[in-house]
Amino acid sequence: MLELLRKMIIGREIDEQTLVQKKKGNIPGALHPAIGQEAVSIGAGAALRDSDTITTTHRGITDYIGKGGDVRAVVCEVFGRANGCSKGRGGHYFVNDPKVGVLGGTGVVGGTMAMAAGHALAFQTLGDDRVALSHFGDGAVNTGMFHEALNLASIWKLPVIFLCQNNEWALTVHVSKHLSCEHVVDRAKGYGMPGVIVDGNDVMAVYEAVSQAASRARNGDGPSLIEAKTYRIPGFATSDVGGYRSEDEVERWKAKDPITMFESVLLKKKIADSKEIESVKAAAKKEVGEAVLFALESPHPDPSTVFDYLYA
Amino acid sequence: MASMYFNEALREALQEEMREDESVILYGQDAGIYGGMFRVTQGLAAEFGSSRVKDSPISEAAMTGVAIGAAMMGLRPICEIMFMDWISITMEQLVNHAAALRYGYGGNCKVPMVLRCPLGAYGGGALHHSKSLESWLAHIPGLKVVMPSTPSDAKGLLKAAIRDDNPVIFLEHKLLYGTSGEAGDKNHIVPIGKADVKREGSDFTIIATGKMVLDSLAAAEQLQADDISCEVIDLRTIVPLDKECIVSSVKKTHRAVVVHEAWKTCGHGAEVVAVLMEEAFDYLDAPVLRVAGLDCQIPFSLPLEKVVIPGTQKIVEAVRATVNGD
Numbered sequence: 001m002l003e004l005l006r007k008m009i010i011g012r013e014i015d016e017q018t019l020v021q022k023k024k025g026n027i028p029g030a031l032h033p034a035i036g037q038e039a040v041s042i043g044a045g046a047a048l049r050d051s052d053t054i055t056t057t058h059r060g061i062t063d064y065i066g067k068g069g070d071v072r073a074v075v076c077e078v079f080g081r082a083n084g085c086s087k088g089r090g091g092h093y094f095v096n097d098p099k100v101g102v103l104g105g106t107g108v109v110g111g112t113m114a115m116a117a118g119h120a121l122a123f124q125t126l127g128d129d130r131v132a133l134s135h136f137g138d139g140a141v142n143t144g145m146f147h148e149a150l151n152l153a154s155i156w157k158l159p160v161i162f163l164c165q166n167n168e169w170a171l172t173v174h175v176s177k178h179l180s181c182e183h184v185v186d187r188a189k190g191y192g193m194p195g196v197i198v199d200g201n202d203v204m205a206v207y208e209a210v211s212q213a214a215s216r217a218r219n220g221d222g223p224s225l226i227e228a229k230t231y232r233i234p235g236f237a238t239s240d241v242g243g244y245r246s247e248d249e250v251e252r253w254k255a256k257d258p259i260t261m262f263e264s265v266l267l268k269k270k271i272a273d274s275k276e277i278e279s280v281k282a283a284a285k286k287e288v289g290e291a292v293l294f295a296l297e298s299p300h301p302d303p304s305t306v307f308d309y310l311y312a
Numbered sequence: 313m314a315s316m317y318f319n320e321a322l323r324e325a326l327q328e329e330m331r332e333d334e335s336v337i338l339y340g341q342d343a344g345i346y347g348g349m350f351r352v353t354q355g356l357a358a359e360f361g362s363s364r365v366k367d368s369p370i371s372e373a374a375m376t377g378v379a380i381g382a383a384m385m386g387l388r389p390i391c392e393i394m395f396m397d398w399i400s401i402t403m404e405q406l407v408n409h410a411a412a413l414r415y416g417y418g419g420n421c422k423v424p425m426v427l428r429c430p431l432g433a434y435g436g437g438a439l440h441h442s443k444s445l446e447s448w449l450a451h452i453p454g455l456k457v458v459m460p461s462t463p464s465d466a467k468g469l470l471k472a473a474i475r476d477d478n479p480v481i482f483l484e485h486k487l488l489y490g491t492s493g494e495a496g497d498k499n500h501i502v503p504i505g506k507a508d509v510k511r512e513g514s515d516f517t518i519i520a521t522g523k524m525v526l527d528s529l530a531a532a533e534q535l536q537a538d539d540i541s542c543e544v545i546d547l548r549t550i551v552p553l554d555k556e557c558i559v560s561s562v563k564k565t566h567r568a569v570v571v572h573e574a575w576k577t578c579g580h581g582a583e584v585v586a587v588l589m590e591e592a593f594d595y596l597d598a599p600v601l602r603v604a605g606l607d608c609q610i611p612f613s614l615p616l617e618k619v620v621i622p623g624t625q626k627i628v629e630a631v632r633a634t635v636n637g638d
Contacts, residue, residue: 053385055381084418085417085418085420086416086417086418086420087418087419088418089415089416089417089418090415090416090417090418093416094413094416094417094418096417096418096420096421097420098420098421103384103417103420103421104413104416104417104420104421105416106408106409106413106416107408108404108408108409111377111404111405111408111409112377112409113374113377114373114374114375114376114377114378114380114381114405115377115378115380115381115384115409116381117374117377117378117381118377118378118379118380118381118382118383118384118385118389119381119382119384119385120381121337121378121381121382121387121389122381122382122384122385122386122387123385124363125337125363125364125382125387126335126385126386126387132381144373145373145374145377145404148369148371148373148374149374149377149378151369151371151374152368152369152371152374152375152378155369156366308419309414309415309417309418309419310414310415310453310454311414311454311456311478312414312422312423312424312477312478
């Protein structure tokens with residue numbers, strides 16, 4: 001349980017510390033922090049085995065951490081360094097760590113849903129009991145790919161879990177303005193798969209829902225759709241200038257911070273005392289801080305290697 | 313060695329590779345029980361079963377994405393897009409993911425997939441069943457683009473494409489399916505990236521792809537009567553381009569035309585011409601002309617289609633114009 005807390009804090013710290021570095025001008029491009037959504041990423045990752053796989057999004061760093069991705073490798077990648085998980089080719093968009101089944105991120109909304117189904121097709125064809133999980137946001141459910149991937153996964157009974165992190169905002173458009181139904185899972189019936197709503201700020205609830213979907217997939221019963229209701233506390237990216245949602249709304253969700261909520265659970269159930277929690281926090285902060293320093297001192301890719309990894 | 317049809321040669325390649333390697337699977341619209349719109353996959357579902365030969369829903373984008381994911385996880389998927397016109401629907405997955413992810417993931421995965429696409433005008437296919445869009449794909453770093461013209465090359469190149477660790481777009485002109493020839497045994501592999509001199513000549517180089525290779529050979533035959541000896545090069549692979557083959561031929565003949573069915577503007581023939589400018593300029597005695605599809609949508613009416621799609625006569629005229637112009 002403390003491990004779940006630790007990973008949520010690692011994800012939070014990577015976002016917060018890289019935002020600081022971004023402001024200092026040490027990181028090129030934009031960042032897409034997932035602050036407020038950590039319970040989905042970490043709960044989902046904890047419910048899967050190392051050999052299972054996930055695909056994720058442009059907001060995928062904490063998903064990667066949840067699945068066991070290496071902290072230093074992703075931090076170095078955010079800084080575009082040669083020792084990053086994409087050797088400086090992809091940045092935060094393309095998080096990956098095949099050793100723990102993260103393959104991987106994308107810069108395209110809805111871009112990796114069919115890819116997860118493809119992982120699952122490989123597992124099914126090879127006859128092993130691995131499962132694949134696709135993380136995506138509420139914006140992605142209106143792409144054609146959502147329809148195609150869920151339908152195909154259903155008719156082929158693929159061992160895949162579609163996990164929608166409904167953070168209420170597709171960039172600056174509220175879910176009530178872009179979704180044709182009340183809940184994303186209302187669409188599950190049409191694809192002949194179970195659709196489950198879960199409190200996306202409750203890491204244990206996410207863990208339970210993903211565990212059930214994983215065991216269903218492992219048993220050969222096919223895909224599931226899970227909708228984790230959560231909220232994106234920061235802007236859609238570091239380029240966000242705001243003006244589309246109220247401070248009140250953000251404050252209401254801050255009061256439901258998944259990390260604080262989980263700390264209360266741990267204290268209440270006497271799984272950990274406040275001293276232990278503080279020590280986990282301090283260690284996580286230190287680990288990420290060291291990774292940031294390590295990244296800042298790491299070399300940029302050698303220009304002569306620009307074509308490396310284009311073709312196998 | 314027995315002669316076989318082009319589509320049979322493709323089927324034999326699929327069959328042999330699937331027998332050899334259990335990680336090879338295939339799917340496509342009507343590719344399973346029906347055996348494919350152009351009969352390429354006929355009988356394969358019966359031999360290999362529905363776990364390895366599947367009918368897919370009409371979901372080109374997801375079919376492509378599934379191939380990417382399955383390839384990453386150790387399969388060698390072959391996906392059939394029934395008409396190349398509809399590759400437009402796969403482009404997001406092809407361009408942003410199939411071509412890109414190995415690079416984006418810093419070499420941490422491979423994407424050994426083949427996308428087979430019938431292409432080209434075949435008489436009345438009209439705007440959505442006739443296009444040759446290979447130039448569009450040739451523009452994308454990370455893809456390989458292959459286009460055979462004979463049963464032998466079809467078989468050998470498809471086997472090479474399946475064994476290749478990169479995404480390969482494999483293009484089959486619909487009018488070639490019914491052509492026949494020897495196709496080689498199960499060890500017959502044609503390396504990707506090697507052009508082939510289909511006819512040797514000393515006065516002129518015709519550089520062509522796909523069905524246009526056959527038209528170029530017919531043109532060369534006609535031109536021989538005028539004492540113009542044409543070398544016909546079949547590129548076979550558009551990406552990677554065999555620059556050495558075309559440059560060395562032009563160094564010998566000093567004149568060339570480039571022929572393709574794809575639209576002329578920004579067609580891959582322009583790339584071939586640019587390579588000749590960069591690497592063989594001093595050897596050229598005349599401008600290199602392009603014989604290509606006219607920059608027009610492909611019409612249904614046969615007389616109109618014939619205007620848009622190049623053929624033997626236009627190649628002959630281009631060669632004569634080049635010879636007379638110098």
